[in-house]
Amino acid sequence: MKYMLLMQFSSRTLDVPSVGEWRPEEVRAHVGFMSDVNGKLAAAGELVDAQGLAMPDTALIVRAGADGAPLVTDGPFAETKEFLAGWWIVEVPARQRALEIAAEVSAAPGPGGAPLRMPIEVREVMSAPPTEA
Template sequence: MKYLIMVQGSQADYEAMAGKPSGNSPAWSEKELQAMFAFMGEISNDLAESGELVDAQGLTEPAQARFVSRDKDGRPVVTDGPYGETKEVLAGYWLVDCAGLERATEIARRITECPGPEGLVEPPVVIRPVQDGAGGEC
């Protein structure tokens, strides 16, 4: 079964990784960033070796995002990010094809062990099963 394992973050988290701390987002050193990237790469490599990795990507900061919706008259409305009403956004993900939810949970637990600066408050890792395509596609 396929699962989307998602890491969340905020604009402040991305800014902290660029050396600008705020609130619960302490500044990251270059060494801490390299350790985080190495850790994430190791997880992806292990999942590729086990045959469970379908895809894995990190996403750019929310400030580079666009929000597309419709107004009450059905006209498209495009807004640049980040969005004040949304604190956490998808920062990256692994799409895995594994034995089941228990295995996906093991992978998510490992992701929560990612190194970072002292004082970092990590958001939870979210697991969502991917629909098998039976009536759930657009």
């Protein structure tokens, strides 16, 4: 089964400074932790994809215009309190394993090396439309 693990950053759920305020060695420790997790998942054959995203101030919002052309506006605004920071797609034999992986990445180090305990949303990737029960 494939699962998507979504790493959310939110000032409501994390009481840490923004990443831009971390010391360089704290950023390196955080990125190193994530690289190590990705390496272990790849070695176990569980990693399908993992990506970090640029900060939300670089995002754009696109809607289809009446003529089908893209209507582009700036992305999330300064008042945005939470954003998607990255994701993993894992292929594991059972949901429990996806939950274990989510707990591991939730503990990535933040300022001072303390585990962030950030929320990780776990969603099954649908391979086909649901069938009637």
